[in-house]
Amino acid sequence: MKFTFAHNNFNVIDLEKSVNFYKEALGLEEIRRKKASDGSFELVFMGDGTTGHQLELTWLRDWEKDNYNLGDNEFHLAFVTDDIDDAHKKHDEMGCICFENKAMGIYFINDPDNYWIEIVPAK
Template sequence: MPFTSEQYPGVVESRPEATRGFALNHSMMRIKDPERSLAFYTGVLGMRVLRRLDFEELNFSLYFLDCPTEGQSTPPSDVGERTVWTFSQRGLLELTHNWGSEDDPDLQFHDGNSEPQGFGHICVSVPDLDAAERWFDDNGVEFIKRPDQGKLTDVAFIRDPDGYWIEIVEPARLSDLGR
């Protein structure tokens, strides 16, 4: 029998027919300074901006980013077609900038890991955790936890410019995780 889902109390055994075709498209985080955040996400994490949407009447912009992969389809050049394409992808990061927030010296976002806890982190997988750790050090990235620290080894946490946590993992090292 093919795998469909691990089973725990509360898990519905068969997918409701009405949810066929649903896909997780993106998760959103608010950012204070788009220039600083985009430099981090594109220059340090290697993401690309697929689409920026400005909402002048509401004074905010959305930036949709992904980690390009081999064999991934090429985004369309036409902005309307690329918008549709972007909203049909999986696992994107949306950075939301409320205009003027970069000029507010008191503005800080809750990272979700201090009290009261809530949102925790996003995760980026890398092909070589040791090389990624050196890359982050070379780029002055703040570590919350290095791969050799704590009880959960082979997992790192770094902080982005707004204080959000980003978990960094090398999938090949995680086969015994949770056993």
């Protein structure tokens, strides 16, 4: 028996704002979209065009809160970049850098729903 990664899911408050953030910040593209026939949810699967891994953004119509409880936010996605300096500059201009570890050469950005994404330089 073998298992392979398919996708990760983040629930989001404003689907289009999140889709646009992931396009601008990380260059992800929409792969497919699924809308419930009753309008209760909408899913957008985004990919990097290189790997098969996808990020599923889920919008729930009946979610009545302004945000999701992310606890201590100790979980995150990680992306490798071939140009950490340009990536850092772009994310700094976007105002989305939320934590830096200069000793390790990494930093984190946060999306519109405050999910953290680690940015790691290619080795």
